[in-house]
Amino acid sequence: MGIQVIVAGETLSATLDDSPAGRDFAALLPLELSLSDYHATEKIADLPRRLDTRGAPASHAARTGDITYYAPWGNLAIFYRPFQAARGLVRLGAFDGPIDALLSDGATRIRLERVEP
Numbered sequence: 001m002g003i004q005v006i007v008a009g010e011t012l013s014a015t016l017d018d019s020p021a022g023r024d025f026a027a028l029l030p031l032e033l034s035l036s037d038y039h040a041t042e043k044i045a046d047l048p049r050r051l052d053t054r055g056a057p058a059s060h061a062a063r064t065g066d067i068t069y070y071a072p073w074g075n076l077a078i079f080y081r082p083f084q085a086a087r088g089l090v091r092l093g094a095f096d097g098p099i100d101a102l103l104s105d106g107a108t109r110i111r112l113e114r115v116e117p
Contacts, residue, residue: 001015001016001020001023001026001115002014002015002016002042002114002115002117003015003016003026003029003112003113003114003115004060004112004113005091005095005102005110005111005112005115006110006112006113007101007108007109007111008099008101008104008108008112010096010101011095012097012098012099012101012102013095013096013097013115014067014093014094014095014096015094015096016042016092016093017091017092017093019055019056019091019092020052020053020054020055021051021052021053021055021056021057021069021090021091021092022092023052023095024051024052024053024111025047025069025076025092026076026114027048028047028048028089029066029112029113029114030111030112030113030114031047031048031111031112032109032110032111032112033045033046033047033076033109033110033112034107034108034109035102035107035108035109035110036106036107036108036111037105037106038077038083039095040067040081041079041081041083041100042062042078042080042081042083043078043080043102043108044076044077044078045075045076045110046068046074046076047069047074047075047076048106049074049092050108051069051071051090051092052070053069053071055088056071056085056090057090058088059085059087059088059089060077060085060086060089060091061081061082061083061084061085061086062077062082062083062089062091063088063094064079064080064081064082064099065078065079065080065093065095065099066078066079066091066093066094067089067092067093067094067095067096068089068090068092069089069090069092070086070088070089070090071088071089071090072088074083076092077089078095078099078102080099080102082102
């Protein structure tokens with residue numbers, strides 16, 4: 001499923017995985033979030049509820065541009081640097097291109113929306 005992330009007037013496209021967690025995340029959209037930086041590796045935000053992670057691998061090694069869910073904390077994590085496999089990290093999808101618009105300092109407001117085919 002295609003989604004778009006709107007940040008500072010710029011629209012970034014992404015694709016969600018066809019998985020229980022990806023579909024459950026899509027059910028939350030549209031969604032407005034405030035991203036904050038975490039460990040100079042990822043942008044994170046709390047979600048309004050926990051996602052369905054049935055059948056998800058126990059861990060995931062994030063790549064730049066991955067959209068993930070960290071099940072232990074219940075938060076969204078968008079990686080702008082690769083990261084080692086982390087237990088409880090579930091891939092939801094990935095950006096289709098560069099994510100430079102997300103890399104501002106401080107809190108970053110975004111809007112996530114489904115893209116209808």
